[in-house]
Amino acid sequence: MLDDERRADHQTHFALAVVTSEPHNTERLRELLTGPAGMTPDGGGFNPHEGPAGRTVLYFRTGGTAKGWPRRLELLVDGHDELLATHLRSTEASRPARPLPEPPAGEEATRRMFEMLTGAWTTQALCTAAELGIGDHLYSQPATSAELAMLTNADPDLLHRVLRYLASLDVVRRDGEQWALTGLGMTLRTGALRDVARLYGGIFYRSFGSLAHSVRTGENAFAHALGLPPFDYLNEHPEQARVFHGAMAAGSSWFSGVPRAIDFTDAGTVVDVAGGHGDLLRHILKAAPAIRGVLFDQPAVADAAREELEKDGLLDRCEVVGGDFTERVPEGGDVYLLSRILHDWDDEHCLKILANCRRAMPETARLVIVERPIPTDGTPSLAIAWDVHMAVNNLGGRERTDEEYRRLLRTAGFDLVDIRPLTLDMAVLTAVPAGGS
Template structure:
């Protein structure tokens, strides 16, 4: 349903199966069988002879609604991700990712496969919306600070923070093949005059002199050794009175259910060493980088903002 865009096609009212198949480029008899199953799942409902309408639950699969889950579901069905989860037993037996053995590192795979890369960008943009809004609303940024968004991607988080804090400036730092998209985003948002885009490798160094360094969904991609390299480079680059903000899904330290534990299975499947961590594990990691955890702000949707300052 997500891949064919059925919810988008049904957004303005019921369609018969033949017309819906024509619009989404599907084989009508096969689609009819899928719609029957979707009706049983209460994401569509019958609307006359051989016609279907969207339910309230199914609306979440539209592309144009707040909290849309379409991009996340499509990402789960992407060839490499699907393979990774299917091969999870092999990964657990071997202790190394079957995905990495077949496809290489995730970001190399995405760079080699533009369709998958675009799909991942859509997923990350949609996933970041609740975190980003929570970050802008719930964290008290220094009024005139310069924030360095390390591995800032297309710049959506930085743009949201700068709009919410009109006296701040920003530096977006990411790999060379990523930063052109960030320049376009920041220019389109009218922020080119308050921002700078820098390319580089965070395992080598990060831009110096920032007041706030944001690592959003970065550290969970790496094992402790590599995560420490990143944090130590940030610690060396930051001003003495600066702070580090780690935006991640922080796991509880007990056995209570948590979205992050499901995400951790996906990290296990896709990365060698990538892992979701608990607050205590982040506190220990930050301590090894000469940083002290000073505050944790809950952002919703399972995400936490962990603030740390130099010891």
């Protein structure tokens, strides 16, 4: 038993009997243990039934784990030793105050925790509905589980059970044997948030599975989970890149608010830096028919943007340029847009991007930044969760407070002059070259 306790490091202890009759030896031995030996008083007592005069025991403990050193030690002294009272007082003084016990979690708290812990199930159910195109099928007309199974080539029983789960989330509703879309379910249609559901339930779902690894090590969770940094992965997986860009466009219902928040009518040329497929720039060009646009992004993205702009008949007013914004951006614009770009990068890369914009801008130009700032007053905001999302799915990505954007801009040679709110906790930040107007 002793060998087993030692192997498992369980309550290894020694007992020492003090047999000297010289006065104060026990006290000196106690001082040796609590001083140089680094042990802590750990209780004790007097047993009148041990030996002719009874026996005093003084307990000591240590956090040491060195091989051969006890976790606990006992001093055994014949008789009722007067050191016992002092030892017990020292024991109480050395013990941390006991916290009040937490009240047991109520049913409501337990239910709420279960709802949060099963959030992954919700994500995957919504992603499955998006992959199968349930929103598009039910938008055309209500259908039974069997009919939807035929339309989507799915298993009828399991699809029915998933639809029942989606009904509990108010995504669909049941009318007799048929399913119909709710207003919430309408957002899962193509052109709405269908690609967002596919993205969050797809590669972003996999990347968040490595969040704990990322928190422990500081390494990027996306790269750990999928083997490549985010943008490198998208470059090598064009189908996932299409879903990604579709999600970026679909998740931008607030784009229409930008031309209302910022007056572009006096801008001759608006340069959209890393503008993706041109979704925001199209809103601006339609709102201000007299201005021209320049969409600047990586060559492959720029080619796709050209097709989208052509569909809207805007190519005659918009030049599409391929390039790398970490090296340069087109010169001579009156307004430069950075929409959801800076949150992808750490401060060092942000300063490089901002410096490239500053070099390309005339002194009279404006810089318009669209981001989701983190509130500092405790106001609930999507930015809190998105800040973790940016850490997981970008190298150095993060959301920032207004003041953090102000400092970045000041370092890059800009003055932040205006902040205006948009929907979904987004905001438009306007900056001008330092010393300008």
